[in-house]
Amino acid sequence: MKPSAAPAQRPMSRRRRRAAAVAAALAAVAACGCTATTAGRAHAVVVALRVLPTEQEISAAVGNPLMTYGFRPFVGGLDIMPDGFRTEGDASPIRCAAVTETMLRRTYAPDEPVDAARQSYFNLDRRLPVSGADAAAVVLASATGAQGRFDAFVRDWRSCDGQTVVKHLDSTEGHDVTAAIRDVAQDGPALSASVLTQQGGGPQMRYARAVAVRGSTIVEVSLALSRQTSPGVQAARRVAAIMLDKTGEH
Numbered sequence: 001m002k003p004s005a006a007p008a009q010r011p012m013s014r015r016r017r018r019a020a021a022v023a024a025a026l027a028a029v030a031a032c033g034c035t036a037t038t039a040g041r042a043h044a045v046v047v048a049l050r051v052l053p054t055e056q057e058i059s060a061a062v063g064n065p066l067m068t069y070g071f072r073p074f075v076g077g078l079d080i081m082p083d084g085f086r087t088e089g090d091a092s093p094i095r096c097a098a099v100t101e102t103m104l105r106r107t108y109a110p111d112e113p114v115d116a117a118r119q120s121y122f123n124l125d126r127r128l129p130v131s132g133a134d135a136a137a138v139v140l141a142s143a144t145g146a147q148g149r150f151d152a153f154v155r156d157w158r159s160c161d162g163q164t165v166v167k168h169l170d171s172t173e174g175h176d177v178t179a180a181i182r183d184v185a186q187d188g189p190a191l192s193a194s195v196l197t198q199q200g201g202g203p204q205m206r207y208a209r210a211v212a213v214r215g216s217t218i219v220e221v222s223l224a225l226s227r228q229t230s231p232g233v234q235a236a237r238r239v240a241a242i243m244l245d246k247t248g249e250h
Contacts, residue, residue: 047137049102052118053117057242061242066132066133075110075115077116080118082103083105086106094154096163099184099195100197102220103134114216121133129225129226131225132224133223134221134222136220136246137218138219138220139216140216146218148216150213153211154191163181163182164179165181177197177198179195179196180196187237190210192208194209207223212243219244219247
């Protein structure tokens with residue numbers, strides 16, 4: 001006996017076509033990693049990412065071109081935060097390490113951040129005033145929590161003004177990095193400092209740091225300065241201000 005012919009398929013209704021299109025779109029979004037498993041976290045991811053400055057924004061703020069060179073930002077939570085300095089055995093005094101390190105995990109762990117994003121920017125021309133930058137946004141569960149974290153930054157940074165952090169990178173003699181903290185200043189929702197680093201007898205490197213808060217979001221900026229005439233903390237504050245304006249919070 002010959003197998004019977006398959007029944008003819010009915011034309012897909014407009015409603016079914018629309019449902020199929022929506023399902024395909026959602027599948028595409030999920031495949032590219034642009035959504036998250038919970039509604040609350042999905043919102044936070046959007047907030048953290050949109051706060052990061054574009055190449056054009058950060059270049060205008062520092063006064064010379066900076067680019068990502070195609071490197072994508074890190075997005076997540078505590079897992080994307082540097083975790084190399086935890087105790088006095090890693091860096092001393094450990095309470096001052098966060099002045100010299102962008103988005104240190106030890107700093108934010110007690111706050112259980114909802115989400116975070118971080119992007120690095122570069123320019124290979126070392127003759128320019130600013131040769132590189134890091135920008136980070138950390139979203140906490142509430143504005144109260146973010147303000148509390150910022151207030152803790154202010155207390156710690158002020159107590160570290162004039163201090164030198166010694167970072168122990170490995171057990172080899174001469175590999176320690178010293179980071180001298182200077183010129184800590186607060187201006188409203190923004191905090192800034194200058195950091196001069198040196199590894200062993202190598203060349204000194206200057207950095208400008210800024211931290212600021214708005215609503216439930218804390219932003220951090222670190223600029224690598226190539227010359228004595230580099231714009232310094234003023235430029236770091238400008239980048240932080242641009243990021244705060246992008247939070248959409250008041």
